[in-house]
Every structure is written in structure tokens, then in C-alpha cells.
Amino acid sequence: MxxxxxxxxxxxxxxxxxxxxxxxxxxxxxxKDGEEALEMLKNEDYDVALCDIQMxxxxxxxLLEEYAKxxxxxxxxxxxxFGSIKTAVDATKKGAFDFITKPPxxxxxxxxxxxxxxxxxxxxxxxxxxxxxxxxxxxxxxxxPIMRIKDMIDKVAPTDARVLITGANGSGKExxxxxxxxxxxxxxxxxxxxxxxxxxxxxxxxxxFGHEKGAFTSAIKQRIGKFEQAxxxxxxxxxxxxxxxxxxxxxxxxxxxxxxxxxGGDKEIKVDVRVIAAxxxxxxxxxxxxxxxxxxxxRIGVILIHVPPLKERRDDIPLLVNKFLADIxxxxxxxxxxxxxxxxxxxxxxxxxxxxRELRNVVERLVIMSGxxxxxxxxxxxxxxxxxxxxxxxxxxx
Numbered sequence: 001m002x003x004x005x006x007x008x009x010x011x012x013x014x015x016x017x018x019x020x021x022x023x024x025x026x027x028x029x030x031x032k033d034g035e036e037a038l039e040m041l042k043n044e045d046y047d048v049a050l051c052d053i054q055m056x057x058x059x060x061x062x063l064l065e066e067y068a069k070x071x072x073x074x075x076x077x078x079x080x081x082f083g084s085i086k087t088a089v090d091a092t093k094k095g096a097f098d099f100i101t102k103p104p105x106x107x108x109x110x111x112x113x114x115x116x117x118x119x120x121x122x123x124x125x126x127x128x129x130x131x132x133x134x135x136x137x138x139x140x141x142x143x144x145p146i147m148r149i150k151d152m153i154d155k156v157a158p159t160d161a162r163v164l165i166t167g168a169n170g171s172g173k174e175x176x177x178x179x180x181x182x183x184x185x186x187x188x189x190x191x192x193x194x195x196x197x198x199x200x201x202x203x204x205x206x207x208x209f210g211h212e213k214g215a216f217t218s219a220i221k222q223r224i225g226k227f228e229q230a231x232x233x234x235x236x237x238x239x240x241x242x243x244x245x246x247x248x249x250x251x252x253x254x255x256x257x258x259x260x261x262x263x264g265g266d267k268e269i270k271v272d273v274r275v276i277a278a279x280x281x282x283x284x285x286x287x288x289x290x291x292x293x294x295x296x297x298x299r300i301g302v303i304l305i306h307v308p309p310l311k312e313r314r315d316d317i318p319l320l321v322n323k324f325l326a327d328i329x330x331x332x333x334x335x336x337x338x339x340x341x342x343x344x345x346x347x348x349x350x351x352x353x354x355x356x357r358e359l360r361n362v363v364e365r366l367v368i369m370s371g372x373x374x375x376x377x378x379x380x381x382x383x384x385x386x387x388x389x390x391x392x393x394x395x396x397x398x
Contacts, residue, residue, distance in 0.1 A: 002117050003027045003045070005074070007037040007063070008052040013102075016052060017109075023112060024110065036060025038066055040340035046074045047120045048097075048113055052089065055081040063092040073123045075116035079104060139175060140323050142276040149176060150203045156303050157183035163256070165278040167307030170357030173278040174238065176305055178277055181234040192226050196247075197239035200365050204247045206263050209254075215264020224235030227260045240300070241281035241292060251275075252296045275300060287289045310352040317348045320356065324363040337367050346379040365371045 004026050007015045011032075018028045029046070031037035035057045037049070053060035060078055067074070078091040081102040088099040097116045100108060139150060157180045165173045174193075181191040199207050206215075210225030216245060226235060237243070243251070253261045255275060259268045277300045286292035310317070321344060329336040352358055362383050370378040 001025065001027045001046045002120075003029070003111070005031060005040060005046040005049040006062070007031045007034065007055070007175060008079070009033055010052075010053045011247065013052070014231045020106065020109070021046060021113070024113075026113075034060065034063035034066075037063055041067055041072065041074060042070060045072065049074050049076045049385060050113075051078055051096075053078055053091070054082065061090060061094060064091065064096060067069045068095050073120060074138060075120050076099050077112055077116055093155055093379075122339065134312065138323070139172070140319050141313060142319070143313040143315045145313050146316060149305060149307065152177050152303070152305055153183060156180065156305075160185075160274050161254040161302045162274065163276045163298050163305060164283075164297075165276065165305045165307060166283075167278075168309045168355055171281050171307045171309055172356050172357035173280075173307050174236070176307060177234075177236045177238075177276045181236075184234065184274070185273060186233045190230050191234045191236060192230035193236045194226050195238045197242040198317050201244040201247070205250060206246060209249065209250060209260045209262055211263035212265040215262070215346060222262075225260070225262065227273055228269065230273045231271050232273075234276060237275060237300075239275040239279055239368045240277035241283055245293065247290075248293045248296050252293060252299060255299045260387065262387060263299045278355050310355045314348045317359070318344050318358055321363055324360050325367065328364050332367075337370070337372070337374060339366075340376060342376040343374050347383065350383060 004021055006014050006028060007019070007030075009032055014030045021028050029040065029044075031040055033055050036191065037051070038058065039050070040046075051060045053064060058066070060080075064078075067076070075097040075245050076091075076095065078088075078099045079102055080087060080098045080099075083291050091099050097119060098112050100112060118153075123229075130186075133278060139146065139153075141147075153176065163177075165176050167173050178191065181187060194207060196204065206219075206223065206225065208227055210223045210228060211219050213219055213222050225279060237251075250260075254271065254273075258272065259270055261268055264344045283292050283297050283301075288293045321339060325337055325339065346363075347359075354361075358374060365382050366378055369382045
């Protein structure tokens with residue numbers, strides 16, 4: 001139920017507004033002046049505040065200024081019998097959602113409250129999503145390799161230097177890219193991701209550079225490519241080692257000249273893109289085998305960041321496990337499941353060929369399959385069930 005605070009020095013006004021809002025099924029509280037309202041706002045969260053401007057002790061505009069210091073999200077609707085354009089503008093500048101005059105029209109008041117509640121809900125949802133995103137993007141670990149990567153990100157992110165991220169599948173290369181973008185001067189612009197290994201070689205050029213209508217049989221309309229979509233921002237070329245040689249040549253030209261040409265077109269289009277690439281392959285070996293262009297390698301590899309496999313940072317496993325346990329509990333809406341020190345130790349002994357991705361999957365499996373607490377026996381039984389030849393880890397369905 002939405003919570004609304006009425007702030008007015010006139011008792012009759014408070015009573016009338018309360019009666020209207022409670023009839024609409026809102027939870028309502030009252031404050032007789034700005035000072036009392038500020039204390040209530042400090043101690044409790046309200047979705048909307050209906051606030052008079054002319055009040056003793058602290059008027060509505062002063063209250064708005066003080067409330068802004070609290071960094072909270074109540075939407076203020078200012079009410080005044082002495083309405084003027086200047087007063088409304090001043091209130092808006094100080095953070096008010098809207099301004100209405102006394103006596104308020106009932107329909108206007110309720111519409112204004114509904115709109116303010118919509119904004120309040122959007123603000124709350126945005127904060128929740130940002131928290132989830134930040135949690136998802138956390139680089140967890142205090143091992144020397146991870147601290148070295150974090151330090152490199154802090155140094156490199158504010159520049160436009162191209163970065164080549166290397167490492168095994170599931171080690172966290174995409175996470176490094178997202179942090180490079182988030183800490184860059186392009187953070188408010190798009191981060192566009194392209195998985196070069198997932199796109200057929202005959203379509204990769206169209207995916208990257210776009211195409212004109214009629215460029216090939218299925219090109220029924222013009223399409224904007226990833227380079228144009230990322231204009232002003234960052235383009236992440238994941239698994240660049242799987243890109244065809246013809247596409248590599250066009251990417252090299254785009255990086256050299258800052259221009260692209262759509263497939264089937266002849267118009268040059270300027271693009272301002274920071275390219276971050278990633279691969280699980282040894283590109284120097286690929287160059288020696290004539291599968292990757294050496295000139296492109298030197299273009300994309302201004303800064304090299306290597307993400308180590310999980311087996312080289314076993315000290316980070318306890319932190320990672322506890323983070324995944326918390327994340328999974330939140331996703332399932334369940335209580336946080338505990339894990340014993342012996343179970344953690346046993347997990348540190350495993351090889352983790354799938355790296356962080358495998359660890360996350362194993363933690364989820366343990367949460368589902370174990371009892372009230374994850375034990376060493378659970379890890380031995382469920383962590384790598386395919387290797388258990390003498391026991392069946394899952395209940396058979398016949």
C-alpha cells in the first residue's frame with residue numbers, strides 16, 4: 001500500500017486530504033509543520049508528500065531543501081493558496097514533482113498523486129536494477145592476479161586505449177570489459193557486445209557493419225550494424241580469434257580510419273568507437289598459422305589484460321562461493337544456506353576447468369541438492385557428479 005505524508009499547518013486541510021486519500025486506499029500520515037515532517041521523513045520512507053508552502057517554523061520550500069540532503073525518494077507535491085508561476089518554478093527547481101493550488105480540484109489532486117506514485121515506483125525499480133547490475137558486475141577476489149586486474153582497469157578505463165582481454169572460457173573476460181566501460185568516459189553511451197564465434201562467417205560483416213536493402217537475398221531492408229550502434233560508446237568483440245579473415249580486414253580499416261561501409265553500400269560512415277576484444281585463443285599462434293592478421297592484433301592489443309583461470313586463484317574461491325550463495329538465495333527467495341569450512345576446502349581442491357561459470361553452477365546445484373547445510377560430503381557427491389562412477393548423484397526417474 002502506498003504511503004502518503006500530508007504536511008500542512010491547517011488541521012481542517014489535513015483532515016480533508018486524509019479522508020480523500022484513505023478512501024482511495026492509501027496509507028496516510030500527517031505533520032503539522034516542516035520541522036515535524038522532516039523528522040518523520042528521516043525516520044520513515046514515504047512514497048508521496050503533499051506539502052503546504054506557507055507554514056510556521058519551516059516552510060515548504062525550506063523543507064524541500066533539507067529533504068534533498070537525505071538522498072531519499074519521496075515525491076513532493078506542493079500545495080499553496082498563493083500560487084504563482086515563480087513559486088511553482090522555485091518548487092520544481094528544489095525537487096518538487098508538481099505544484100497545485102488551494103483549494104485543490106479533487107480529480108487534479110488524485111491524478112497528480114497517481115503520477116507521483118508512478119515516478120516513485122520507477123525510481124525504486126531503477127535503484128533495485130542498478131544494485132542487481134552492480135552485484136552482477138562485481139569482480140570478486142583479493143588474490144594477487146585479481147588485484148592486478150583491478151588496478152589495470154582503474155588506470156586504463158578513463159582512456160580510449162584499445163584493450164585485448166585473454167583467458168579461458170568462463171574466467172570472467174566479459175566482466176572485465178563491462179568494468180572498463182563502466183569506469184570510462186563513455187559510460188553513458190552504449191556498450192554493444194558481439195560474440196564473433198556465435199555468428200556464421202558469411203553474416204559477421206553484416207552484423208558488424210550493417211547492410212543496405214537488397215545487398216543480398218534476405219536483405220529486405222536496411223540494417224544498422226554494431227559499429228554504428230556503438231557510436232560514441234564501446235564495442236566488445238568477444239572471441240575475436242574466431243572472426244573470418246575478410247571481416248578482420250574490414251575491422252582493421254574501421255579502426256585505422258574511423259569509418260565503415262555497410263554491406264552493399266558505397267557510402268563511408270564515420271564512427272567513434274572504443275574497441276575492446278577478448279579471446280580464449282593464443283592469437284600469436286593463430287598469426288603463425290595464418291588464421292589471424294598480425295596488423296589487427298597490434299591494433300587491438302594496445303593494452304593486454306590476462307584473466308587467470310580459477311585454479312590459479314584458489315584463495316578467491318571462499319569469497320566467490322559466499323557471493324553465489326547470497327545471489328542464489330535472493331533469486332530463489334529462500335534463506336541463505338550455510339556451507340562448512342571443510343566443504344569450502346574441498347571445493348578449493350577441484351580443478352574447475354569451467355572456471356567461474358562452472359563454480360556458479362556447482363554452487364546452485366549444492367543449494368538445491370544439499371540439506372540445511374552444505375557439507376564436505378555434499379561437495380564430494382554433487383560438485384562433479386559425472387566423475388562419480390560408484391554412486392548416482394541424482395534420483396532416477398523411471
